[in-house]
Amino acid sequence: MTRSICILGSTGSIGVQTIDVAKRLGIKVVGLSTHKNVDLLIEQARDLDPDILCIGDEKYYTLLKENFPDKIIVTGQEGLISVATYPAADLIVNALVGISGLVPTIEAILAGKRVALANKETLVTGGKIIKKIISRKQGKDSHPILIPVDSEHSAIFQCLVGEDKKNVKKIILTASGGPFRGKKLKDLQSVNIEDVLKHPTWTMGKKITVDSATLINKGFEIIEAMFFFDKKCDDIDVVIHPQSIIHSMVEFVDGSIKAQLSYPDMRLPIEYALTFPERGKAVAAPLDLVKIKNLTFEEPDFDTFFLLKIAYECAKKGESYPIVLNAVNEEAVKYFLEGKIGFVDIMNYVAKIIESHERQKVESINDILEIDMEARQKFKNLVEGEKS
Ligand SMILES: NC(=O)C1=CN([C@@H]2O[C@H](COP(=O)(O)OP(=O)(O)OC[C@H]3O[C@@H](n4cnc5c(N)ncnc54)[C@H](OP(=O)(O)O)[C@@H]3O)[C@@H](O)[C@H]2O)C=CC1
Numbered sequence: 374m375t376r377s378i379c380i381l382g383s384t385g386s387i388g389v390q391t392i393d394v395a396k397r398l399g400i401k402v403v404g405l406s407t408h409k410n411v412d413l414l415i416e417q418a419r420d421l422d423p424d425i426l427c428i429g430d431e432k433y434y435t436l437l438k439e440n441f442p443d444k445i446i447v448t449g450q451e452g453l454i455s456v457a458t459y460p461a462a463d464l465i466v467n468a469l470v471g472i473s474g475l476v477p478t479i480e481a482i483l484a485g486k487r488v489a490l491a492n493k494e495t496l497v498t499g500g501k502i503i504k505k506i507i508s509r510k511q512g513k514d515s516h517p518i519l520i521p522v523d524s525e526h527s528a529i530f531q532c533l534v535g536e537d538k539k540n541v542k543k544i545i546l547t548a549s550g551g552p553f554r555g556k557k558l559k560d561l562q563s564v565n566i567e568d569v570l571k572h573p574t575w576t577m578g579k580k581i582t583v584d585s586a587t588l589i590n591k592g593f594e595i596i597e598a599m600f601f602f603d604k605k606c607d608d609i610d611v612v613i614h615p616q617s618i619i620h621s622m623v624e625f626v627d628g629s630i631k632a633q634l635s636y637p638d639m640r641l642p643i644e645y646a647l648t649f650p651e652r653g654k655a656v657a658a659p660l661d662l663v664k665i666k667n668l669t670f671e672e673p674d675f676d677t678f679f680l681l682k683i684a685y686e687c688a689k690k691g692e693s694y695p696i697v698l699n700a701v702n703e704e705a706v707k708y709f710l711e712g713k714i715g716f717v718d719i720m721n722y723v724a725k726i727i728e729s730h731e732r733q734k735v736e737s738i739n740d741i742l743e744i745d746m747e748a749r750q751k752f753k754n755l756v757e758g759e760k761s
């Protein structure tokens with residue numbers, strides 16, 4: 374059982390829920406990090422009394438030091454790595470958003486930490502490299518170094534307990550379908566930020582909520598599942614399940630399918646990651662199956678939500694493709710949330726840049742970061758070029 378954790382991204386949706394679960398389980402939080410939400414960081418630090426605090430912008434250093442003279446205060450990327458590798462933590466919860474989660478995950482693993490990984494962009498961009506690092510690090514200890522927090526991957530992880538890998542035929546990822554399920558491309562031209570952020574079943578940070586609306590979130594989850602469970606993308610299906618009660622399924626060679634069900638509450642996969650291989654009872658809310666009544670399934674609409682199709686193609690091509698997919702999407706979502714481009718533009722820009730991309734080999738973390746930067750620049754040039 375985990376006794377002490379650091380939370381990277383403690384002020385976000387997963388971060389805040391992790392604090393709730395940790396308090397209920399009696400787990401000590403020894404480190405916290407935020408990008409810029411200094412007020413919430415101070416509030417969390419007063420409540421939890423951790424040893425180390427990190428904030429992205431160093432202008433807040435003095436304010437934090439004045440409030441917490443006895444604590445270790447760190448800033449920027451180096452500070453984040455200090456939290457990710459903090460000696461007193463048994464486990465690091467990575468609740469950062471975007472590629473900012475990649476290097477801290479790698480540093481934590483290299484420092485011998487177990488990582489509860491919510492940040493899916495880590496495996497989308499760095500899956501190949503991280504797999505290599507883990508295969509060197511994972512000794513005879515059967516306790517996995519990386520534990521999934523993403524609800525679908527937690528569900529699959531739970532379905533696989535006690536199973537032999539060779540008996541797994543297929544992974545079936547469930548998707549809510551997002552706020553625009555059933556809509557066609559022409560209906561999406563006029564949607565605004567508010568419409569996009571109205572997720573039908575989950576309350577999450579803005580970036581992942583937009584990703585759910587384009588369905589690229591499910592595309593990222595295919596790539597995440599390939600690395601978590603050592604499967605090819607052809608063995609990973611996506612099915613629309615609007616109720617978000619079945620969080621994913623595993624089909625075995627004998628045709629049997631296992632599923633994990635619960636109300637859509639991220640605190641359950643967080644709790645499982647913190648208590649594995651045990652189970653906690655900090656957030657238990659038993660399903661009332663009779664009240665739920667209907668669990669329904671549909672084919673995804675690959676024509677309207679074409680980023681899901683593109684994500685499959687990127688997953689298959691591998692190497693630089695998933696990195697470019699992620700980078701352009703991150704930038705496009707940022708531009709959308711700033712009101713600079715429309716919702717369908719996100720999908721079109723990602724498609725356009727992927728279409729003209731030429732595969733590059735990925736051998737190192739530096740390769741990833743370079744490919745990421747180039748793709749972001751390409752996106753900016755494209756948008757600015759079209760404006761002028
Ligand atoms: N929310 C959910 O229910 C789920 C989330 N996930 C995944 O978990 C991850 C976190 O998601 P979510 O909690 O929704 O995201 P949020 O945007 O709510 O939170 C992100 C956290 O990371 C911090 N942060 C943002 N950018 C940086 C940066 N460049 N450097 C350092 N810290 C940064 C934020 O600080 P600040 O508050 O200052 O901005 C915040 O603490 C994502 O990868 C997402 O895909 C997966 C499944 C479900």
Ligand SMILES: CC(=O)[C@@H](O)[C@H](O)COP(=O)(O)O
Nearest residue numbers: 523524548549550551585590
């Ligand atoms: C809660 C969680 O894990 C999210 O990734 C969720 O899956 C998003 O919902 P969609 O199924 O709509 O992408």
Ligand SMILES: [Mn+2]
Nearest residue numbers: 523524525594
């Ligand atoms: Mn998910």
